[in-house]
Amino acid sequence: MRGTLFSRALVLALLAGALTACICPRPSPPPQLAPSPPTTSYPTNEHTVQAVLWVQRSGEYRALCHQAFNLARRVLDEELKANPAPKKRAVVVDVDETVLDNSPYQARLVKTRQSYAPATWRQWVDLARAEALAGAVEFLTHAAARGVEVFYVSNRRIEEQAGTLANLRAKGFPNADDAHLLLRTTEGSKAKRRAAVSATHEIVLLLGDNLNDFSEAFDGKDAATRIAEVDRLAKEFGRRFIVLPNPLYGDFEDSIYRYNRGLPEPEKDALRKGALKDY
Numbered sequence: 001m002r003g004t005l006f007s008r009a010l011v012l013a014l015l016a017g018a019l020t021a022c023i024c025p026r027p028s029p030p031p032q033l034a035p036s037p038p039t040t041s042y043p044t045n046e047h048t049v050q051a052v053l054w055v056q057r058s059g060e061y062r063a064l065c066h067q068a069f070n071l072a073r074r075v076l077d078e079e080l081k082a083n084p085a086p087k088k089r090a091v092v093v094d095v096d097e098t099v100l101d102n103s104p105y106q107a108r109l110v111k112t113r114q115s116y117a118p119a120t121w122r123q124w125v126d127l128a129r130a131e132a133l134a135g136a137v138e139f140l141t142h143a144a145a146r147g148v149e150v151f152y153v154s155n156r157r158i159e160e161q162a163g164t165l166a167n168l169r170a171k172g173f174p175n176a177d178d179a180h181l182l183l184r185t186t187e188g189s190k191a192k193r194r195a196a197v198s199a200t201h202e203i204v205l206l207l208g209d210n211l212n213d214f215s216e217a218f219d220g221k222d223a224a225t226r227i228a229e230v231d232r233l234a235k236e237f238g239r240r241f242i243v244l245p246n247p248l249y250g251d252f253e254d255s256i257y258r259y260n261r262g263l264p265e266p267e268k269d270a271l272r273k274g275a276l277k278d279y
């Protein structure tokens, strides 16, 4: 009897449970995601994220900067030891990504999905807040203390002279004056400005992040020719030419766009992907 009663109670309980289950609303299916609207605006500068991170967050980048300036110091000291006779010597340096770090400007472009534009660049320059590359001030101060003049040959525009000088002075760079800062006036090639320095000084060293900081042999050349020219001038690197790493921008990228930086972003993306070499 107890067994029968228990069985009935169990059946009733199961029925009640089943009824309750039927009454409860069924969980609604997960909402379907609306299809993404067609992308019309390309994520400008997204491709530079890794490069900006490498410059700003890697010890390797910083180590390479120290390496470049340590090597420059050794080359300069050897030259001064080998030829102690006093004469007018110069070290020629580029500014951007050679002695001043503009990665915050690049980071801002990524975050705001903007391309480089003269107006935003000018705002950054006028802030005069770029940090010095690791080792740059120390090396150039060392050179200046030994009577070697420092010339800054940069393709910043002439309107950016005041902001550039303010930044160089704020960071303690030597020879930060109008006579030693040779900005771009009419042409991008630095050949004439280097020649102007050569007319009065022996250029012991050139430092830059872009191959056109060293020789006009690289001006406007396609990627394959630039690489071939580097091989042709191989002995100069680490001797008269000291290269700073810059994965952010430069002729290496512009040459992929055939020096047409104004191309639409999707087209530039296609050219970048098309230039990749796989196996």
Ligand SMILES: [Mg+2]
Pocket (backbone or CB within 6 Å): 094, 095, 096, 097, 098, 208, 209, 210
């Ligand atoms: Mg540069």
